[in-house]
Amino acid sequence: MSRAETEITTLDEAARAGWLSYVGGLTQDQIAAELGVSRQRVQRLVSRALAEGLIRVRLDHRIASCLRLEAELARRFRLLECRVAPSLGAAGDPARGIAGVAADLFERMLIRPEPLVIAVGTGRALRGMADELQPQLCDRHRIVSLIGNIAPDGSASFFDVLMRIADKLQAPHYPMAVPVISDTAEERAAFHKLRPVQAVVTLARQADATFVGVGQMGDDAPLYKDGFITAVELAEVQAQGAVGEVAGNIFDASGRYIDSGISARMGGVRIAPAREEPIIGIAAGPTKVPAIRAALAGRIINGLVTDEATAQALLA
Template structure:
């Protein structure tokens, strides 16, 4: 008796890949090509593709949402701004980028972080070691950096982690930039603040942590924001300092915050008690970089930005027209 023919039925629970629906991306690609490459308007595209204009709009929005299309203005446009030149002359910057304010964005961060995100890859070279600060501004910028491979790049977290429901932890900023730029990521796997100095000192001597701290000291380039010292400051919202603490340090002259460390209006340290229990880059280690990009956006940012500029923490500045004008007023 002949052996039964083998069954062609798929075992239960096994998906037949040949029967999976194939996503047809052709309309999105075609609409994007006609609009961005061929220069057709939306009505012309609708007529050519025999669809409604509303469908064309949807296709174009979807193409951008999927990251297939990225539209940006050359950063040279903003670096040639009159205010950019004045900032460089007044504050000794290598370069400055000034974008127009957006009246529909009261916080003023959206355009600045987008412009800084487009600019950052052009400031990097193969073999660079990029140190990354934290905060909402840095995180927002990191989200918008285009995919751009920088050979042999190392991206390093500059300060320890701090549990907070703010959505922009230091490790997230670093990891995101490393992924976007194709770099090796070195996270600092320790809390930002320990309960006492002895524990902090002991943890810093652990071989893994010691190696990570040695790595952050080798950064030749940095990207940072300088926080404010008001009651709603990042260091307050993340629980590093209390509202009373920040008010007391403000009375002592504190005007800015770099990597959780306070500086006065001239960029000099205002040492907080918590610093002896803190693990992260020192203010001295933040100076003397080949490139240090400060992203300064939003109302009330001029004084803290000026403190960072005067302290020697910045070589490149990305900001808005209003902050740039305030910076020039403060220098008058």
């Protein structure tokens, strides 16, 4: 190995140690176990990460192994955009690990000089991304929600991210002022006849870029855990082959949307497959792998922000 290659490898190791420390919140002993090095080396690596400016709030050094995974994912799944964050280890929160990387990609969209319409979904991963965005004035862009923002009890949906993003960017924003899921298809249709709702739906469908979470449809499905569907409804769509959902729209292992009683009541906008504009899925973790793979297979998403472990599982 040449001297230059050795230096790159050392910087990679320092960046990874800093990431595990400052993003993952791991102790030095935990980092040592994760990297297979001594505690003393961890101390030196974290110190170097700080001294070299590799770690601020976000990781500022693209680790070589992550770059290789990005290239392979982009090639295999024909992705327009791909970012892979270092994994935080078995004890880390994957959504937290990818938040800064997702925010960086979002901000790269914002620096474009032309006015953009950016659509956003909801969920834990997107909320993490929103929290990582740097406050700035972006009043030439418009941010629009893909999904309703009213929970079953009438409260604002806890994981709605539109207002968080709009507050950070001081940007015009367009909420989908309907229930996440209505009680009946007729009620949902009534909401969508309202002129303000029609205007938001039209804007969302014209988005220049879209950022969405990817939900799994196992027994830990976010739609079920967050109280939007019942256990009986979950079992029904599982029997139809459900593996994932994007903006509340459920699909099977091949990435085909499943038409069901649930889909007829969902308040948001269904993303049309095979769109040419960037549709970025933000998701990581072992339970997400089948859903991400299906969304990629069906071209529901054509971009991805994830972590190393998830990327490796997708490529396996």
